[in-house]
Amino acid sequence: MLPYMEGTALYNTIQAGAPEGGMTMQRPFGPHSLRPYSAYKVRVPTFLCPSDPGASGNGWSNDQAPINYACNVGDSTRGQDGGHNGEGGTLNSRGMFQRLRGKKIAEATDGTSNTLAFSEITIYAAPGRMRGHYSMMPSAQLRASPIACNQRRGPNGTVLGPLPPSHFRHGEAWASGFAMICGFTTILPPNSPSCANAEGEWQEGIYPPNSYHTGGVNAAMVDGSIRFVSDSIDAGNLALPVPTSGPSVYGVWGSMGSSSGGETFTLPD
Numbered sequence: 254m255l256p257y258m259e260g261t262a263l264y265n266t267i268q269a270g271a272p273e274g275g276m277t278m279q280r281p282f283g284p285h286s287l288r289p290y291s292a293y294k295v296r297v298p299t300f301l302c303p304s305d306p307g308a309s310g311n312g313w314s315n316d317q318a319p320i321n322y323a324c325n326v327g328d329s330t331r332g333q334d335g336g337h338n339g340e341g342g343t344l345n346s347r348g349m350f351q352r353l354r355g356k357k358i359a360e361a362t363d364g365t366s367n368t369l370a371f372s373e374i375t376i377y378a379a380p381g382r383m384r385g386h387y388s389m390m391p392s393a394q395l396r397a398s399p400i401a402c403n404q405r406r407g408p409n410g411t412v413l414g415p416l417p418p419s420h421f422r423h424g425e426a427w428a429s430g431f432a433m434i435c436g437f438t439t440i441l442p443p444n445s446p447s448c449a450n451a452e453g454e455w456q457e458g459i460y461p462p463n464s465y466h467t468g469g470v471n472a473a474m475v476d477g478s479i480r481f482v483s484d485s486i487d488a489g490n491l492a493l494p495v496p497t498s499g500p501s502v503y504g505v506w507g508s509m510g511s512s513s514g515g516e517t518f519t520l521p522d
Contacts, residue, residue, distance in 0.1 A: 325510055328510040329495040444464070468484055
């Protein structure tokens with residue numbers, strides 16, 4: 254997207270894979286994990302939300318360039334994992350973005366005006382300065398019922414249980430493709446708790462979008478239209494396990510996240 258937002262020079266640098274710090278990008282648009290690489294540390298103002306205090310600075314020692322806008326990975330936790338659960342990349346994401354594969358607009362068979370592309374996330378800045386609520390639980394529990402994650406919400410937005418250091422990486426880097434860092438799920442409604450199955454940015458989890466706006470988040474559909482999604486949007490039956498095929502079980506919210514679930518629903522005004 255960089256060439257379409259006055260970022261052609263940065264795009265060309267990443268594409269060229271110029272050597273730096275004793276490393277050379279092995280291919281165009283090489284992995285973000287090769288550090289240090291200054292091109293991936295360039296802050297892009299368009300990727301940052303002025304309402305988020307974390308956008309003005311970050312709390313990471315590796316000085317990454319954060320992002321407030323996340324990609325839709327759909328209404329399931331399955332297929333997000335980087336291979337640690339033995340299924341990374343073997344299952345298709347139900348959203349428009351997934352690990353190691355780009356989806357075409359034509360694959361949004363539910364309709365480009367009915368399918369989410371991007372929404373908001375808050376950036377970790379320092380303890381107590383992030384709107385997300387994080388905790389950990391086993392993959393089997395995550396998949397069996399999102400209610401278990403929702404119950405991790407403590408009083409006044411606190412987290413029940415220890416907060417692992419890996420979860421400080423919410424919104425850490427626009428160049429990262431991990432769902433924990435710059436993705437969101439349409440399982441629990443916006444501004445609900447987030448839960449991962451283990452420490453590590455590559456892990457499977459439930460990652461609702463979140464923001465500092467009152468009552469919800471802004472979101473972009475695949476057709477480019479913008480909607481405000483309320484925290485109270487219909488999320489269906491959260492006692493059911495995450496789907497791997499067919500219509501979403503998580504109401505209008507889940508249906509907005511699935512790109513080809515075949516659901517019939519009416520988007521909220």
